[in-house]
Amino acid sequence: MDIVKMWQVFWEKFSNPDTLKIVFGTGLINTLLIAVLGLLIGIVIGTLIATVKVMPKYKLLPRVLDKICSVYVGFFRGTPIVVQLLLTYYVLLPLCGVSFGSLNTAILVFGLNSGAYVSEIMRGGILSVDSGQMEAGRAVGLSYSTTMMKIVVPQAVKNILPTLGNELIALVKDTSVVSFIAVVDLYKTFQEIGNRTYEYLMPYLFMALIYIVLVALISLGIKWMERSLRKSDRRN
Amino acid sequence: MIDVINLTKKYGDLTVLDGITETIHEGERVVIVGPSGSGKSTFLRCLNCMEDPTSGSIIFDGEDLADMKVDINRHRQNIGMVFQQFNLFNNKTVLENITLAPWLIGRKKVKGRAARAELKAQITARAHELLQRIGLDDWADKYPSTLSGGQKQRVAIVRALAMNPKVILFDEPTSALDPEMVGEVLDLIRQLANEGMTMVIVTHEMGFAREVGTRVFFMDGGNIMEQGTPQEVFGNPKCERLQNFLAKVL
Numbered sequence: 001m002d003i004v005k006m007w008q009v010f011w012e013k014f015s016n017p018d019t020l021k022i023v024f025g026t027g028l029i030n031t032l033l034i035a036v037l038g039l040l041i042g043i044v045i046g047t048l049i050a051t052v053k054v055m056p057k058y059k060l061l062p063r064v065l066d067k068i069c070s071v072y073v074g075f076f077r078g079t080p081i082v083v084q085l086l087l088t089y090y091v092l093l094p095l096c097g098v099s100f101g102s103l104n105t106a107i108l109v110f111g112l113n114s115g116a117y118v119s120e121i122m123r124g125g126i127l128s129v130d131s132g133q134m135e136a137g138r139a140v141g142l143s144y145s146t147t148m149m150k151i152v153v154p155q156a157v158k159n160i161l162p163t164l165g166n167e168l169i170a171l172v173k174d175t176s177v178v179s180f181i182a183v184v185d186l187y188k189t190f191q192e193i194g195n196r197t198y199e200y201l202m203p204y205l206f207m208a209l210i211y212i213v214l215v216a217l218i219s220l221g222i223k224w225m226e227r228s229l230r231k232s233d234r235r236n
Numbered sequence: 237m238i239d240v241i242n243l244t245k246k247y248g249d250l251t252v253l254d255g256i257t258e259t260i261h262e263g264e265r266v267v268i269v270g271p272s273g274s275g276k277s278t279f280l281r282c283l284n285c286m287e288d289p290t291s292g293s294i295i296f297d298g299e300d301l302a303d304m305k306v307d308i309n310r311h312r313q314n315i316g317m318v319f320q321q322f323n324l325f326n327n328k329t330v331l332e333n334i335t336l337a338p339w340l341i342g343r344k345k346v347k348g349r350a351a352r353a354e355l356k357a358q359i360t361a362r363a364h365e366l367l368q369r370i371g372l373d374d375w376a377d378k379y380p381s382t383l384s385g386g387q388k389q390r391v392a393i394v395r396a397l398a399m400n401p402k403v404i405l406f407d408e409p410t411s412a413l414d415p416e417m418v419g420e421v422l423d424l425i426r427q428l429a430n431e432g433m434t435m436v437i438v439t440h441e442m443g444f445a446r447e448v449g450t451r452v453f454f455m456d457g458g459n460i461m462e463q464g465t466p467q468e469v470f471g472n473p474k475c476e477r478l479q480n481f482l483a484k485v486l
């Protein structure tokens with residue numbers, strides 16, 4: 001098949017309203033859902049872990065929590081996300097006797113996974129906030145955790161927003177493995193087009209293009225956010 | 237008001253406070269002077285357990301703050317602290333800097349939407365009052381980074397006042413300021429002194445120490461080497477190290 005023919009075959013299938021609906025209405029949406037919700041869960045988990053990591057370690061409880069967090073981060077950074085997906089979907093959830101759908105499982109696993117990475121980013125962010133902020137909070141009688149959540153973490157988040165944007169980009173790309181647990185994501189929809197037309201070059205090239213556009217849009221978003229943050233710094 | 241009993245603080249092998257026993261009485265304005273590294277800040281920070289004492293007791297309101305089991309947060313509400321570097325909350329407006337702690341702490345004690353709204357209004361009104369007092373009410377909605385050093389420190393002082401503390405601890409409140417801003421901050425502290433606020437002030441401003449202090453501690457090597465009224469300590473120093481120190485700074 002020559003290139004023109006390939007394109008025609010692809011385009012005929014792709015431009016079909018049913019296909020478009022699947023690609024953008026299901027595939028793209030699922031990809032974004034997993035990445036964005038995964039990141040949000042990751043930020044919550046990552047913030048909790050980072051808070052434990054920077055806690056003073058005089059007492060027993062923080063030391064125990066610290067160990068638990070280390071094991072958690074070690075597991076999620078030490079195993080491929082595909083393995084985590086498979087283990088959760090085919091082993092862990094059935095063992096526990098629960099099933100809440102492959103999409104929800106993917107969101108959960110990406111959230112747990114991202115939590116491990118965000119915890120490191122967040123820890124750096126927290127350490128970048130002047131220690132005087134924590135002292136001032138404690139000196140007026142606020143607890144460690146209240147000062148952390150109301151004063152230190154908001155400033156840390158502001159410092160690490162660009163890095164979190166990069167985490168989102170990584171997540172968007174990593175979601176392309178969720179078809180392992182039968183989630184219909186962007187990749188799956190283009191693979192399906194290939195399966196129907198027996199021609200994979202154009203679908204995969206076009207898929208790559210969509211990923212590139214997605215990443216470019218997120219990068220633009222980050223740049224815009226950085227700029228407006230810098231502006232608010234000046235205005236402050 | 238604060239009974240310090242046999243307070244020691246060690247960092248590893250380094251003994252920074254060497255068994256200090258002292259009482260700070262209500263209405264007193266204790267000024268602490270001494271050479272750099274003598275333990276002034278450490279002593280002050282032990283008073284509200286920002287540094288945990290290695291041994292000894294800090295008795296305040298009938299409880300030993302050095303005891304890990306006391307609710308230190310509750311006591312710190314009654315012990316204001318003002319830092320050399322101001323430490324205003326950067327992510328909060330000037331007004332929020334003042335209202336944050338009274339609100340977060342106060343709202344736990346009242347039940348119901350109406351009562352909470354009333355509390356919030358009260359706290360906000362009080363914060364505006366405090367800002368008016370230091371002439372910065374127009375800055376209420378600005379962020380700390382737009383303020384000058386002197387303005388920041390005055391906000392930090394009223395932030396402490398907003399908790400209605402029984403005593404305020406100052407650690408070199410003017411050392412990070414440009415010279416032209418020192419006056420406005422000292423004026424505010426002087427006002428508080430005249431109103432009878434109990435204060436403990438670490439400072440290098442000897443003139444101010446002399447003027448505002450009711451009692452002066454001279455610290456050296458982790459001990460209070462000499463103390464007395466400003467007249468005694470500055471006018472008639474007994475120990476040789478204090479004489480040398482004064483010769484250098486006066």
Ligand SMILES: Nc1ncnc2c1ncn2[C@@H]1O[C@H](COP(=O)(O)OP(=O)(O)OP(=O)(O)O)[C@@H](O)[C@H]1O
Nearest residue numbers: 247250252270271272273274275276277278279408
């Ligand atoms: N966190 C710490 N770890 C180790 N050593 C410390 C710590 N904090 C203070 N020190 C040491 O304790 C000693 C007393 O320090 P402190 O800050 O109380 O002195 P200071 O009298 O306030 O001096 P300055 O006038 O310079 O502020 C110094 O030798 C200092 O190096």
Ligand SMILES: [Mg+2]
Nearest residue numbers: 276277278408
């Ligand atoms: Mg000091």
